[in-house]
Amino acid sequence: MAAEKDEIKLIGGWASPFVMRPRVALNMKGVVYEMTQETVGKKSDLLLKSNPIYKKIPVLIHNGKPICESMIIVEYIDETWSDGASILPPDPYDRSIARFWTAYVDDKIPALIRKLRLLVKGSAEAEVEAEKLNAALQLLEEAFEKCSKGKSFFGGDDIGYLDIAFGSQLGWIKAVEKIVEIKFLDKEKIPGLVAWSERFCAHEAVKEVMPEADRLVEFTKMLLSGSFAK
Amino acid sequence: MAAEKDEIKLIGGWASPFVMRPRVALNMKGVVYEMTQETVGKKSDLLLKSNPIYKKIPVLIHNGKPICESMIIVEYIDETWSDGASILPPDPYDRSIARFWTAYVDDKIPALIRKLRLLVKGSAEAEVEAEKLNAALQLLEEAFEKCSKGKSFFGGDDIGYLDIAFGSQLGWIKAVEKIVEIKFLDKEKIPGLVAWSERFCAHEAVKEVMPEADRLVEFTKMLLSGSFAK
The missing domain is CATH 3.40.30.10 (Glutaredoxin)
Structure with a gap:
């Protein structure tokens, strides 16, 4: 291949x-x-x-x-490249669970980020959408406990399919935290996910490709100001 | 397993x-x-x-x-049950193509069916949505030519992943044809898909589980009349 x-x-x-x-x-x-x-x-x-x-x-x-x-x-x-580290777990049931939560991430997180990044901090609309994002993160916290089985990542000892799917949203979640001034990655509410997010962002395969939140905030401002070509 | x-x-x-x-x-x-x-x-x-x-x-x-x-x-x-007939193709590229078109089917077809089944035949709205369904089927006709490589099914000699994903919508496409009185599975426009749909519906694994269009039309009427419990 x-x-x-x-x-x-x-x-x-x-x-x-x-x-x-x-x-x-x-x-x-x-x-x-x-x-x-x-x-x-x-x-x-x-x-x-x-x-x-x-x-x-x-x-x-x-x-x-x-x-x-x-x-x-x-x-x-x-x-x-099947001889390298495996991304999907080997067991069919574990694979179905990773696929299920990946579909959940794609169903909820990007749409909420796209809405939240355009909203004004403190507005009622921002509060409503923030509540939805918090609810989704709460479910993902529970999923993390079940999938990781006490290990570092959704995929176990190393990052896997669901880590990649969800982890790639972390830069934008942090950018949106700055835009609407609401803490989403909150240690009090989702301690497992917060610790996971730190491990994910520090991973060798991730750290050079994870965009900084400040740059994404800047990107959003340029998007809103019409600075990009249409 | x-x-x-x-x-x-x-x-x-x-x-x-x-x-x-x-x-x-x-x-x-x-x-x-x-x-x-x-x-x-x-x-x-x-x-x-x-x-x-x-x-x-x-x-x-x-x-x-x-x-x-x-x-x-x-x-x-x-x-x-990996020792039975294989549903996904063995080659990674063929698998990615089957997954791509399955995502396309899920993105387009069910939402169009849900809209069309509630519309009145001859209405402008029905015409607009019918045009969208025809456009999607036209793309799937092209996909069929590429995926089947002259064989009977998207999956080749036997039905596979994309056949199952798309074929399971055929009962409802036929029901919607009756509801809005527009031919979607039209031999003139999509000859490959029409011949494929006949083979799919006659397949041993399919024929006992494919709902009849008339029953689905009846089901839609009951849905619209509020006959089902809420």
């Missing part, structure tokens, strides 16, 4: 939590890749050609073949 | 396209299971306990362990 002289390109963007997912997976597998940065508001010809259905990043191009959708790419990476 | 005296229950409902998915997969693997029928508008204690997050069917309960979300269940079945 994976050959010595593989050509591996990732069409991405530094601020995208979805692009971060395959980057962490490629780092875990020790795969060297070239990343191209899409410009916000524009779509490169390569992107339009590689993902004609959704025209969205990330797209992984492996020896000329495009693979789209962040977690599908992560599974592709896991299956193609 | 799968033992001789496995206890396999499926919490389902005859009209749900999502429940049909694990049923086809279990049939393909020759797995005997017990199905309980949820009553529309009620939730059984077993469902509430087994899927506390979404409270939705289907749920597969394998030796007391619940697995939720239709395509996650299908993958679980494929991985657990």
Whole structure:
């Protein structure tokens, strides 16, 4: 499947939590890749050609073949470079649980972040959406206890599928904390997740690709001010 | 993984396209299971306990362990009864393509069906939504040509992951054809898909679990008239 002289390109963007997912997976597998940065508001010809259905990043191009959708790419990476650290757990039931909570993360977290980052601190709307994010994090705290079984990560001793799916949202959760001035990663409420988030962000495969919250806040301001091309 | 005296229950409902998915997969693997029928508008204690997050069917309960979300269940079945016919293709790239188009089906088809079944034939709104469904089917026609490579199914010689995902929507597509009186499975426009749909519906693993369009139309009328418990 994976050959010595593989050509591996990732069409991405530094601020995208979805692009971060395959980057962490490629780092875990020790795969060297070239990343191209899409410009916000524009779509490169390569992107339009590689993902004609959704025209969205990330797209992984492996020896000329495009693979789209962040977690599908992560599974592709896991299956193609299968001799490296395993991303999905080996047991079918554990795999189904990791997939279930990954679907939950995708169902709830990105939409709440997209709403919250546009809201004004202290507004009633921000309070309502913050409550929804807190409720989702509370459920993920319980999921962490069950999945990690006392170990460091959802995936056990090392990061796995659900760690990658959820962990890639942490930069934006921290950015939104600054924008609406509400603490979401709160040690009092979700101690397991807070400790996990620190371990995740410090992981060798993660730390160089995790965007800083301040840069994401700045990115949001530019987005709101219309500084990017349409 | 799968033992001789496995206890396999499926919490389902005859009209749900999502429940049909694990049923086809279990049939393909020759797995005997017990199905309980949820009553529309009620939730059984077993469902509430087994899927506390979404409270939705289907749920597969394998030796007391619940697995939720239709395509996650299908993958679980494929991985657990791995000595039967393979549902996902063996090659990582082919797997990513099957997963991509399955996500596309889930993104487009059920929402369009839910809208269309409530609309009045000949209305402008029905025309607009019908156009969207036709556009999605046109893309799936192209996907069929690429995935099947001249064979009978998306999965090749036998039905696979994407066949199950998309094929389980066919009963409802036919029901909606009757409700809004628009032909969607049109040989002139999507000849490959129409021929595929006939093969899929006649498949041994499918024919006993595919609901008849007329029953689904009747079900929709009862839903609209408020005949089901709330």
